[in-house]
Amino acid sequence: MLKIVPPSRKVMNLGHFLKQSADRFPDKPALIRGDVELSFRELNQRVDSICSAFDSMGVAKGDRILVQSRNSFAMFESMFVAFRLGAVLVPVNFRLSEDEVAFIAQNSGASVLIYEGIFASHRDAATHAGDLKHIMCFDNPAEGELLWDDLAKEEASFEECAVDYDDPCWFFFTSGTTGRPKAAVLTHGQMGFVVTNHIADLMPELGEGDCSLVVAPLSHGAGIHQLPQVARGVTTVLLSGQRFDAEDVFALVEKHKITNMFTVPTILKTMMESEAVDEYDHSSLKHVIYAGSPTYRVDQQLALKKLGKCIVQYFGLGEVTGNITVFPALLHDADDDVQGRIGTCGTARSAMQVQIQADGGAEVVRGETGEICVTGPAVFAGYYNNPEANKAAFRNGWFLTGDLGHMDEEGFVYITGRASDMYISGGSNIYPREIEEKLLQYPDVKECAILGMPDPKWGEIGVAALVVIDGFDLEAFQEWMGGKIASYKLPRRIELFDALPVSGYGKITKNLVREAIEMRDSEAK
Numbered sequence: 227m228l229k230i231v232p233p234s235r236k237v238m239n240l241g242h243f244l245k246q247s248a249d250r251f252p253d254k255p256a257l258i259r260g261d262v263e264l265s266f267r268e269l270n271q272r273v274d275s276i277c278s279a280f281d282s283m284g285v286a287k288g289d290r291i292l293v294q295s296r297n298s299f300a301m302f303e304s305m306f307v308a309f310r311l312g313a314v315l316v317p318v319n320f321r322l323s324e325d326e327v328a329f330i331a332q333n334s335g336a337s338v339l340i341y342e343g344i345f346a347s348h349r350d351a352a353t354h355a356g357d358l359k360h361i362m363c364f365d366n367p368a369e370g371e372l373l374w375d376d377l378a379k380e381e382a383s384f385e386e387c388a389v390d391y392d393d394p395c396w397f398f399f400t401s402g403t404t405g406r407p408k409a410a411v412l413t414h415g416q417m418g419f420v421v422t423n424h425i426a427d428l429m430p431e432l433g434e435g436d437c438s439l440v441v442a443p444l445s446h447g448a449g450i451h452q453l454p455q456v457a458r459g460v461t462t463v464l465l466s467g468q469r470f471d472a473e474d475v476f477a478l479v480e481k482h483k484i485t486n487m488f489t490v491p492t493i494l495k496t497m498m499e500s501e502a503v504d505e506y507d508h509s510s511l512k513h514v515i516y517a518g519s520p521t522y523r524v525d526q527q528l529a530l531k532k533l534g535k536c537i538v539q540y541f542g543l544g545e546v547t548g549n550i551t552v553f554p555a556l557l558h559d560a561d562d563d564v565q566g567r568i569g570t571c572g573t574a575r576s577a578m579q580v581q582i583q584a585d586g587g588a589e590v591v592r593g594e595t596g597e598i599c600v601t602g603p604a605v606f607a608g609y610y611n612n613p614e615a616n617k618a619a620f621r622n623g624w625f626l627t628g629d630l631g632h633m634d635e636e637g638f639v640y641i642t643g644r645a646s647d648m649y650i651s652g653g654s655n656i657y658p659r660e661i662e663e664k665l666l667q668y669p670d671v672k673e674c675a676i677l678g679m680p681d682p683k684w685g686e687i688g689v690a691a692l693v694v695i696d697g698f699d700l701e702a703f704q705e706w707m708g709g710k711i712a713s714y715k716l717p718r719r720i721e722l723f724d725a726l727p728v729s730g731y732g733k734i735t736k737n738l739v740r741e742a743i744e745m746r747d748s749e750a751k
Contacts, residue, residue, distance in 0.1 A: 241310030287312030312387030391415030549604030649678020
């Protein structure tokens with residue numbers, strides 16, 4: 227029997243993107259915040275110097291580096307320090323609690339912690355839970371800790387670590403909507419493909435003439451979005467402050483002639499509802515990319531009305547680094563008759579294959595609902611140290627997204643909702659997404675979430691959690707619903723909120739909505 231022993235699959239270290247841009251555009255600003263700028267040469271030199279310092283401390287290939295911080299130059303640098311060392315970046319959403327950070331420190335096996343001074347309590351929790359050998363602070367170190375800037379003072383060169391395709395570079399922790407967060411392992415080879423794919427599918431012709439604005443945490447999707455910017459010598463601008471402010475966003479768009487940004491639907495909606503969208507020049511925008519959760523048609527139409535045809539949607543999970551589908555700017559249109567495919571998240575990304583499957587793994591016929599599954603080079607290497615989760619996540623080489631949807635004859639995918647969101651009322655399967663889309667057409671409804679909750683008669687009933695404007699008339703709304711939604715799909719209970727609870731990732735999370743309603747029920751007893 228012929229047996230082939232494959233050679234080492236050496237690939238470019240992801241940190242080399244920065245060196246390439248420093249060679250080509252040494253004096254161009256790589257990072258801007260307020261009046262402070264850092265050129266590509268300076269950024270590359272700082273990363274080299276810090277890597278040299280880490281190397282002298284014994285930090286080596288495969289070590290996990292936990293980063294707890296809000297967006298900053300230093301956090302941006304830490305990405306490339308980890309990559310260049312051959313270490314594994316473990317960025318933490320800064321909104322997580324001390325207990326959650328402690329779990330990630332322990333679960334990841336982190337040996338290095340880098341943190342922002344305001345998160346001293348998170349540092350303490352991680353120290354008690356994990357096996358940390360080195361602790362350093364970006365801005366206000368405790369006694370005995372190293373200051374990040376001190377590591378960059380002594381200029382040094384550093385030879386980036388040689389890596390293979392499957393060498394991990396990033397532990398991308400999931401948001402944990404179905405239990406404890408899991409570490410999706412992203413590799414150097416996989417991420418090289420992702421950077422190329424992002425440029426090809428999301429930002430065609432991205433180049434040194436562009437400028438990118440960061441409006442979401444660099445610990446997750448925004449961090450991945452900035453890698454193509456570095457690869458193409460694009461300047462990255464950070465918000466002036468740490469809190470999101472729509473006026474700050476549009477002022478920076480006008481000042482720096484921003485051409486692209488990554489955001490999530492809740493942030494995009496907030497931006498479009500701000501008066502600032504009409505007060506500043508945003509004509510430079512070419513690609514406003516939104517992803518991370520379903521986007522409702524009314525919000526899409528508002529963005530098109532305000533910004534024009536520059537919005538780009540993609541569907542993808544952290545495990546596939548966003549690379550499942552794309553719905554490009556060209557195909558977006560505010561007119562339903564022109565757009566035609568209302569509710570689609572687009573077609574499969576380049577070199578990725580998407581299939582709608584039944585429970586047993588067979589592909590369903592076009593138009594039929596099933597689970598959205600994907601295969602291709604952007605799919606992660608598996609969950610770290612979690613064989614049970616890996617077994618549940620893969621079937622016959624396909625990654626199972628947990629999202630339900632269907633595909634039309636032309637290959638456009640439509641998301642019905644999470645498999646866990648579907649509920650059964652009176653024996654009928656009900657998918658919340660289609661109901662939410664309709665309810666948001668009512669002019670007095672600003673936000674909504676539909677979820678199934680236990681009921682002694684029907685098994686489950688639909689509960690509508692709504693954010694409404696002043697003067698909302700419940701009876702008029704219920705009458706309107708009766709003419710828009712089939713009777714068996716009608717929500718049988720309505721709960722009003724000032725704002726729907728969101729996760730640390732800026733998403734409206736059904737689990738948090740459910741907990742809020744259950745708390746109301748408990749308090750009412």
